[in-house]
Amino acid sequence: MSTTAIPHINFADGKARQALEFYQGVFDGDLLSHTYQDFGMPAGSPDSDRIVFGQITTADGVLLMGYDIPGAQEPDFAKPRSTRRVNGTTVTEQPMFVTLHITDLTEAETLWKRLTVNAVVVEEFASSTWSPGFGIVTDQFGVTWLINVHE
Template structure:
C-alpha cells in the first residue's frame, strides 16, 4: 500500500490566495490555483474569484493544498484558537496542527523564521529531548506548525 498525506487547509473569507502566496514564499515552491469561475461559476457570482483549488509544491515533493470556503463567514470564523505552552504542555483550541519533519537544524531555522513573519511563536525553536530542534508557531493565517528536526 502506498499512502501520502497532504495538508489541505480551508480558509475563511477569501484568505486562500494570500495564504498560498505566503506558503509559496516560505517553502520556495510553485503555486497553482484555480478559481470557482475557472470551474464554471458565473463571473458575476459573489465567490467567483476565490480559490477552489490551490496547491504549493516544492522541488523535493512537499505539497500543501488550500481553498476558500464559499460564502461569507462570521467575523471570528477561521480565526485561530489559542495555542500556548504551560508547564511543558501544549494547550490549544485548534483541531489540528501541521507537523513538519525537517532534515537539518539550518533548514528548520529558515522555515521557522519565515512562518513567524506576522505570526505568533508558541514555543521557540530549540533543542529538545527528541530533537536537535523543535518549535511551534501559529502563522498569520491561523495555521499552527510544529517544526521538528529529524536528522538521520
C-alpha cells in the first residue's frame, strides 16, 4: 500500500486564488485551479468566482491544495491564531502546521525568503541542534510553515 498526505488549505476569507498564486511563486510550481462556476454554479451567484479546486505541483514532488470555503466570510476559525516562541518552546493555537523537509540548505534558504514576504517570523531560520537550517513562519495568509533541513 502507498499513501501520500497532501496539505489542503481551506480559506474562509476568499483568498485562495491569491494564496495559491503566491505559493506557485514560492515553490516554482504549476497552478491548476477551477472556480465554483467552472463546476456548474451559475455565474453571478455568491462564491461563483471563488476557487473550488486549487492545486500546486512541482517537478520535485511538492503537492499543495487549497480552496475557498463556500459562503464563508471569515468565520471564527478563520481569525488569525497565534504561534509564538515562549521560553524556547513553540506555543500555538493553530490546529496544524505545514512542514517542509528539505535536503539542500540553499534551497531551504530560498524557500524561507519567499515564504517570509509580509509574514510573521516565529523562529528565525538558523542552524539548530538537529538541523543545519530550521525556522518557523506564519505567512501572509495565516498558514504556519516549518522549514527543516535534513541531510
